[in-house]
Amino acid sequence: MKKKRMNSNSILLMLTIALFVVMYVSGCIAYADKGFTKLQVFLDILKNNAGLICVVCGMTAVMITGGIDISVGALIAMECMFLAVGVEQWGLPAVALLPLMLVIGLVFGMVQGYFIGYLEIQPFIVTMAGMFFARGMTAVISTQQVSITKSELMTKLSTMKFNMPFAIGAYTNKKGKLMIPNVSIYVIIALLVLVATFLILRYTKFGRSLYAVGGNQQSAALMGLDVKKTRFKAHVMCSFLTSIGAICYVLNTMCGTTRQALGLEMDAISSAVIGGTLLTGGVGNVIGSFFGVLINGTISSLVKTNGKLSSAWPNVVTAILLCFFIVLQAIFARFRKKD
Amino acid sequence: MTFPGVKALDHVDFTLRKGEIHALMGENGAGKSTLIKCLTGVNNFEAGEIHIDGISEAVRNRNTLDAQKHGISTVYQEVNLCPNLSVAENLFIGREPMTKLHTVNRKEMVKRAQKLMNEMNLPVDVTRNLDEYSLALQQMIAIARAVDMECKVLILDEPTSSLDDSEVEKLFNLMRQLRDRGVGIIFVTHFLEQVYAVCDRITVLRNGQLVGEYPIAELPRVKLIAAMMGKDFDDLASIKPEGGLHGGTESLIDAQGLSHAGKIKPFDLTLARGEVIGLTGLLGSGRSELARAIYGADKAQTGTLRVKGKEVHIKHPIDAMNLGMGMLPDDRKAEGIIGDLSVRENIILAMQARRGMTKLIPMKEQEEIADHFIELLQIKTASRETPVKQLSGGNQQKVIIARWLATDPDFLILDEPTRGIDVGTKTEIQKLVIKLAQEGKGIVFISSEIEEMLRTCNRLAVLRDGAKVGELSGEMTQELVMKTIAEG
Incomplete structure (x- = not known):
């Protein structure tokens, strides 16, 4: 009893982390001359994926219950467009619009959650409707690309940089200037979301109910858990975190377009799956999902650093990785059954 | 506790005493499950009352949660726990020990879970996932959860169906242990030997009615079977088999x-x-x-x-x-008949399967075969192209028999x-x-x-x-x- 044996889920998590490390280290070796070893490259991966990290946290929570949410990309697009048009054309202050984005996310999640939890409609269908609605609303607000230029607050937040403490990873560039690696505020927001989600999933009644509901809905009900409420809350949580993700996203891109975050829901799902979350529910962990995001980000970054490869390659590699992890999960599942 | 006059069951009284193992027996459709569902709040009942601990005020459970609050817990044949969670979590989910910050106190939970397992002599590491343990242990963990929730009444619904002999013995030991602690156990099973191995009392139901309640010593096996089947053992009329069938030599x-x-x-x-x-x-x-x-x-x-x-x-x-060979399965809805296909298609099915799907039987031949069997077995159908689901149960059965006869x-x-x-x-x-x-x-x-x-x-x-x-x-x-x- 003292010695904790690893179960298959933690093995999968270790594999995901190991894969990331191998991928990153080989990138460092292969592209050392192109500066891949710099800490800033890693931080930029975080920067470019800050929104996705928030989304994947919510997605993981929903997937643990056995559900799915394909509306997240569209929701981001809608909220970004709302903010951009609000600031630029309606002349509203960003300080009021930012919290309003979170409220929109909450309401959006509550409607979806009500249909899924209390009316027991398939999550796929409900969130597909949500996706069409949000994408449609984005275009209703504006069909143009709206760049955010008028808001001082937004510009400030977007360009706000935090240097690494103690100048870790600092280097001097060709002009002899000292460069200290830095992160933007939205990277910090995303990491806070990640930590909070981790704690919620692991240490709260709600978090544990998610796992129980995903493991066996009937059992969870018989053990006295409120299954409907749990699923409702999971979807509210997902849409809310997605809205935080939307803020990160818009701070990074500083614009709203109808094609914003197109296919982001699939990136989130694939990251979660690579990170060891089962589509069938009951198993998952935001740490894994986080590394799933990092793996996808590293692939993109490697292709970009290479400079010659087509930008379509990351998709192909992601597909292969997905297959690899799904097959692995299936093997583990079968192995466990035999036990 | 008494439950007089549960209407779906037609005035069945059932009494469970403190510290006894009470078998609930009856053939299929006797009303065992209905009775249990009424007790646990899964089903509603129209008449009658449930009293717990001799309190005159009647209890009505609206759902399983309610029943659990009143001290009635059920463990089903299918283990109703979450396989993906640790044993400790399965024992405590929904009622986890909390820290001051209102978060789950995992340390305390593991400690209490392990203590519970040790008390019940279950060789379980509570930090491991539930699905790493055998079905028998899972079942006992489910029982442990019920016991720890201070249940007074434990209902075990066919708990032994998927256990082997030694596992059954372990379960029985646990049941006896709980009985000695004063828990009343209702044991539903169709294994006769197990009833005599562990129970103190038997209640027999038949066709939704109470046949009787007997102390185990007063109801030998033969009488129990007679009670379940509804034959008064002494008055059974002997009927000789009709038609002298004699096996051939081959x-x-x-x-x-x-x-x-x-x-x-x-x-x-x-x-x-x-x-x-x-x-x-x-x-x-x-x-x-x-x-x-x-x-x-x-x-x-x-x-x-x-x-x-x-x-x-x-x-x-x-x-x-x-x-x-041909086989007519017992659940013809699930395994035999394909309701949307016509009588002809249903009859031809096995024959076609035997020939292989590529060698299609000519339509003319199909029609001839179908007509032949409709005539032979006197299947009452509007036409050979009528969907089978429109036929009565007996005629559906004939269609399946015809299906097999067609393969000769x-x-x-x-x-x-x-x-x-x-x-x-x-x-x-x-x-x-x-x-x-x-x-x-x-x-x-x-x-x-x-x-x-x-x-x-x-x-x-x-x-x-x-x-x-x-x-x-x-x-x-x-x-x-x-x-x-x-x-x-």
């Missing part, structure tokens, strides 16, 4: 030591041409399982099977079909072919079975009604608790059958 089937783990223990069975052999026993005694082992629906794991003198290995039903089998297994159909059609099917035997086919006949078996079969194999315990032929009477079921 052996169609010779099974030696066939078995399928957890379903049917090794058995021998022979069947000659022109014979109708009946498989009898209480529900769940392994009647269907025996047939399925021969037919390859559950691949036999031990033993040898000879068909027409030649040793064969049947891996899938298609092998059996190619050897000239030497050997047919009929599992409950007369269940749920009216008396007239029943007799027709019984006659048909005898007629087929007289034409030289071998038939295995399974039915819950002993009279029917005696009327149609010339030999009976008796099963109990998943094992063949005897074989009867010649002068067979209901008393004899019941005695064999009871005593082997």
